[in-house]
């Protein structure tokens with residue numbers, strides 16, 4: 001199996017040519033019966049469906065086999081719907097039969113504490129050289145080969161969005177929900193306990209699947225942060241990935257933790273992981289499918305300039321607000337383009353962006369304006385807004401938009417918002433099914449275009465690679481080891497400086513003087529003014545014990561300061577071990593920043609950068625990235641903070657007194 005790609009390993013499960021249902025029940029109310037009926041009703045070839053049940057000869061008109069081993073044909077996928085206790089038994093039969101993949105619907109494993117029993121299933125599958133989906137899943141809905149091997153009420157509509165769900169019930173519910181909204185899916189797969197196949201394997205499958213354009217995921221948590229990040233980095237380069245990650249609230253994290261029995265990574269870590277890998281986090285199911293639809297249907301924009309065409313000022317204003325929120329950049333309409341657009345509006349129309357054709361706009365006006373901006377190289381994407389008026393029929397307008405988009409030789413993303421009643425809904429359907437995603441509100445249309453921009457911008461910047469630093473790791477390790485051996489959890493100031501310089505970070509030299517004379521000699525070498533600071537593994541807050549003297553301008557001041565510090569320590573911290581006094585150059589005061597590290601239980605070390613100083617806790621001006629960072633990650637992390645603006649010389653408005 002190892003020589004096969006993930007795509008080849010999972011194909012028999014998600015794109016099977018023959019399916020056995022082990023536990024196909026004679027009773028219509030049982031899940032085993034429903035799975036069989038679903039397979040037949042979804043249109044999978046009947047002669048390639050094999051019910052398995054030792055107590056029955058025939059179910060739903062199909063010949064029944066006592067064991068999977070008795071099936072005369074090859075079996076690509078075996079769906080198991082027998083009670084947990086007999087799952088290992090029938091799984092061993094699958095190994096003997098040489099089935100190519102297995103999905104276990106049965107519950108009663110890790111989720112109820114039967115971890116060993118679940119591990120046994122994986123071991124049997126390994127012996128058989130096949131992959132296992134589940135256990136504890138709703139099943140598989142594959143609209144490509146019309147496989148409804150699930151107890152969902154029906155197959156979803158066919159489409160190009162793959163949906164992977166960690167919640168079976170949500171999966172079932174979304175079949176109806178997406179159908180009502182005419183959203184098509186290539187697959188709906190529930191991952192259940194993820195004993196073998198997990199969300200990463202499935203994302204890798206869909207990345208290579210020719211029927212899937214966008215991958216969507218409902219996720220409560222992942223168990224292997226490094227694998228998750230590595231997978232996303234690979235997959236997002238091929239296809240957009242949208243993730244609805246539940247568990248923002250602390251209470252939810254606790255619920256997930258007790259639900260999955262595994263450690264939950266912090267929500268912040270997930271947020272950072274998705275940002276860093278180019279996966280797009282969505283807030284709700286609505287955005288998940290709104291944005292997925294846009295990403296599945298639209299070409300990527302070649303540049304930033306977006307143009308709004310509307311027949312209502314209010315809709316235009318709402319869309320403009322949304323553009324700012326979702327980072328869609330509205331262009332200033334150049335005079336020559338404005339001149340051309342004037343032809344499609346009355347004199348009181350507006351050629352500024354939003355281009356307002358006014359309430360008098362007909363479908364011809366919309367079509368003319370749209371063709372004009374599609375022809376213009378300076379416009380890269382278009383948002384069309386329509387408020388239902390008596391002047392224009394929404395259906396006719398939809399047709400006009402579709403023909404303008406289809407006839408345009410240059411492919412640009414166009415999104416629409418049809419604001420109105422039933423006719424607008426119908427027009428929206430026509431638009432979306434013809435490759436022009438249409439939404440009920442301007443904000444939804446803009447947000448969806450924003451997701452397309454987000455993905456396009458990510459693709460443009462990927463490939464930063466990891467940073468290769470000249471590092472004296474041995475030296476840094478020596479210092480840290482020594483501190484650990486002494487039972488210390490913090491480094492002294494000079495040790496920390498040495499570690500920093502081992503990593504190529506410029507820090508002032510921090511030589512240690514053992515006597516007042518030595519301190520003065522070092523100060524002469526370094527150059528005045530200098531700072532003296534006590535070096536002790538036992539003193540963390542040096543100012544409080546009189547361990548620091550700043551702004552020393554000559555040898556005399558240095559000698560006095562040395563003696564004063566020693567006396568202060570004797571008086572204020574008599575127990576402290578004193579290794580000497582650091583002499584260092586007084587650096588002109590700059591802006592304080594902080595770099596930190598936090599270890600997430602799932603994602604490991606996370607690096608923090610932000611504003612430092614005494615107000616660090618109040619401002620919370622910090623950004624995180626998961627290690628290892630690419631150069632791009634580091635740059636973005638710094639740019640995300642407010643202190644970045646200060647560091648790069650921001651001059652805000654001056655206060656007058």
Ligand code: COA
Nearest residue numbers: 023025026030031052053081082083106107136137138168
């Ligand atoms: N091979 C094939 N079929 C077998 C069998 C074997 N070795 N041994 C028994 N069967 C048959 C049974 O005879 C029965 O058919 P029948 O009704 O015609 O007699 C059928 O398999 C099902 O077995 P049964 O014991 O009736 O189980 P069940 O239908 O009550 O429950 C599950 C089985 C898998 C549905 C149940 O254990 C379960 O796990 N339910 C939860 C599923 C779920 O919610 N999944 C997660 C969603 S998120």
